[in-house]
Amino acid sequence: MTMQHPESETVMIEMIKVSKSYPPDVSALSDISVTIDRGEMFFLIGMSGAGKTTLLKLLCSMETPSNGLIEVAGNPIHKLKGTTLARMRQRIGVAYQDFKLLTDRTAAENIAISMEVSYKKPQIIRKRVVDLLEQLDLSDKHNTITGELSRGEQQRVTLARAVANSPALILVDEPTGNLDATTTERVMKLLNKCNSAGATIVIATHDDSIYKDTTHRVMELRKGRIHTVSGGIRT
Amino acid sequence: MNFWLTVFRQVGRNLRQTWPSQLMTLLTVSLSVLIFAFFYLVYTNMLNIGDKLGDDLRLIVYLEEQPGPEMQEQLRRKITNFDEVEEIHFISKEEAYDRFIKQLAQNKDVLDEMPRDFLPASIEVVPLKTLRGLSQIKLFSDYLAKLPGTIKVQYGQEWVERFYSFTRLLSIVVLLSGNLLILTTVFMVAYTIRLTIMGRQAELELLKLVGATNNYIRTPFLLEGLLQGMLGSTLGLLSLYLLFDWIKMQFSGPGLLSLFDFTFFPYTASLTIIGVSILLCTVGSYTSMQKFLRI
Known part of the structure; x- marks a missing residue:
C-alpha cells in the first residue's frame, strides 16, 4: 500500500517542469509547472501554436513529455502502460479538436463507445446517450451517421462522448470553435454541470467569450511557455 | 455489461x-x-x-520336385528360421491339379489331355500379420526363392x-x-x-x-x-x-x-x-x- 500525502488527494493534475519537443528541434512546451485541483475548472488560452493541444495530449498520455513529471490523480500518467493506463483513460474524458469521431457510426454509437469500454449496462448507456443528446440539442440526430452531421454537431457529439462516462477529469480542446452563441451556452452549461458534479475540467480555447467573465483560473500560454495565470483561487 | x-x-x-x-x-x-x-x-x-x-496375402513357393515328409520338415524349419509364419501348406502336384480343375469349373475339359502331375508341387506360406510392409514381404520372398529346389515365388508382386x-x-x-x-x-x-x-x-x-x-x-x-x-x-x-x-x-x-x-x-x-x-x-x-x- 502506498502512503499518499493529504494534498495529493485534493490535487487532480500536477505538472512539474514539463517540456515537450519534437524532432528535429521544435519546442512545443517548455518548463510548464502547474497544479490543478480536483473539481476545478481551468482555462488554457493562447494563440494557435501556443502549445494548448500539446498540453492536453500530455495529460491524457497521447504524447509523452520530453522532460518533467506529470501526475494525474497521483499517478505518473506518462509511465503507465497496459491495463493501468486503460483504466486511467476511462476516468479521463477528452473532446479532441479534430473530433476523432467514427464517421460511419451514428451519433448514439459514437457517444456509447466511451461507456462500452468500461462495461456499462446497455440500458444505462442508452439512457445516458438520450440524455446527453437532449442536453446538447441533438435529440433528432440520435441515429444519424456522424459523417453526415455539420461540424458544429460533430463537435457536440465529441463533447457528449467525453462526458458520457462521468469521468473525473474532462479535457476539452476548443469546444466552441464551430458553434453559435446559443449552442456555446448549452455546451458551457453541460460542462458546468459536470464540474458541479465534481469533475475537474480543463478547457483549451481561444474563444474569450467563454472565459472573459469567469471566476476560474485562466492560464495563458505563449510559444510553449506559461505567460500568465490569472483569476480564481486554488481550492 | x-x-x-x-x-x-x-x-x-x-x-x-x-x-x-x-x-x-x-x-x-x-x-x-x-x-x-x-x-x-x-x-x-x-x-x-x-x-x-493383407489378411489374404500368401506366398506360393513352386518346387522342382514334390518333397517327401523329411524334406517337408526341413523346408518348414528353413522357412520358420526366417520368421514366424501364420501357416505353411504343402501342395502336392495332384492337389494342385484338383484345385485347378475346381477353378476352371465348366471349362475343366481343357485339362482332359493333360497328365495329373503336370503342375509343380508348391508350398503356400501365410506370413504373420505383422509382416505387412512391402519391403519385408520382398525380403521374405527373396529368402524363399533361395531355398533349395525352388523354381520361383509368387505373391502377386505386381499388384502388391x-x-x-x-x-x-x-x-x-x-x-x-x-x-x-x-x-x-x-x-x-x-x-x-x-x-x-x-x-x-x-x-x-x-x-x-x-x-x-x-x-x-x-x-x-x-x-x-x-x-x-x-x-x-x-x-x-x-x-x-x-x-x-x-x-x-x-x-x-x-x-x-x-x-x-x-x-x-x-x-x-x-x-x-x-x-x-x-x-x-x-x-x-x-x-x-x-x-x-x-x-
Whole structure:
C-alpha cells in the first residue's frame, strides 16, 4: 500500500517542469509547472501554436513529455502502460479538436463507445446517450451517421462522448470553435454541470467569450511557455 | 455489461461490417479442409483395404520336385528360421491339379489331355500379420526363392507393388493437401484480420484513447479467427460427409467398390481436424494482430 500525502488527494493534475519537443528541434512546451485541483475548472488560452493541444495530449498520455513529471490523480500518467493506463483513460474524458469521431457510426454509437469500454449496462448507456443528446440539442440526430452531421454537431457529439462516462477529469480542446452563441451556452452549461458534479475540467480555447467573465483560473500560454495565470483561487 | 457480452457484440459488428471478406475466408477454409479431409479419407480407407487384402496375402513357393515328409520338415524349419509364419501348406502336384480343375469349373475339359502331375508341387506360406510392409514381404520372398529346389515365388508382386505405390502416392497427396490447409487457413485468416484491422484503424485508435484494454481490442479478432476455423472446418467436413454418403449410395450395387467397407472418419478424427483448423485460424489471427495492430 502506498502512503499518499493529504494534498495529493485534493490535487487532480500536477505538472512539474514539463517540456515537450519534437524532432528535429521544435519546442512545443517548455518548463510548464502547474497544479490543478480536483473539481476545478481551468482555462488554457493562447494563440494557435501556443502549445494548448500539446498540453492536453500530455495529460491524457497521447504524447509523452520530453522532460518533467506529470501526475494525474497521483499517478505518473506518462509511465503507465497496459491495463493501468486503460483504466486511467476511462476516468479521463477528452473532446479532441479534430473530433476523432467514427464517421460511419451514428451519433448514439459514437457517444456509447466511451461507456462500452468500461462495461456499462446497455440500458444505462442508452439512457445516458438520450440524455446527453437532449442536453446538447441533438435529440433528432440520435441515429444519424456522424459523417453526415455539420461540424458544429460533430463537435457536440465529441463533447457528449467525453462526458458520457462521468469521468473525473474532462479535457476539452476548443469546444466552441464551430458553434453559435446559443449552442456555446448549452455546451458551457453541460460542462458546468459536470464540474458541479465534481469533475475537474480543463478547457483549451481561444474563444474569450467563454472565459472573459469567469471566476476560474485562466492560464495563458505563449510559444510553449506559461505567460500568465490569472483569476480564481486554488481550492 | 460484462466482458464477453461486449466482445460478442464487437464480433457481431465486425462480421456484419466485413461480411464479404469473412465469407470468402470461410469458404476458403472450408474448401481447404474439404480437400485435405477428402484425400485423408481416401488414404485411411486405402490403408483399411490394404489391411484387409493383407489378411489374404500368401506366398506360393513352386518346387522342382514334390518333397517327401523329411524334406517337408526341413523346408518348414528353413522357412520358420526366417520368421514366424501364420501357416505353411504343402501342395502336392495332384492337389494342385484338383484345385485347378475346381477353378476352371465348366471349362475343366481343357485339362482332359493333360497328365495329373503336370503342375509343380508348391508350398503356400501365410506370413504373420505383422509382416505387412512391402519391403519385408520382398525380403521374405527373396529368402524363399533361395531355398533349395525352388523354381520361383509368387505373391502377386505386381499388384502388391502397385497398391503400395498408390498408397505411398496418396500419403504424399495427404501431406501436400495438409500443407495447403495450413497455408490457406493461416494466411487467409491473417489476411482477412489484417483487412479488418486496416479498415478499423481509426476505431481501434479511438478505443485505446477512451480506455479500452488490450484484451477488449484483441479478443474479438481472436474470436473471429476461432469462429472462422470452427465454422469453416465443420462446413468442410459436413460437405465431405454428404459427398461420401452420395458416393456410397451411387456405388452401393454390385461392383469392385462393394467388396470393401468404406468408412467415414471416427468422431475423434473429425474433432481433431476441427480442433487443428481452429488452432491454425487463431494463429493466423494472432500473427496478423501482432504485426498490424498498433496498440
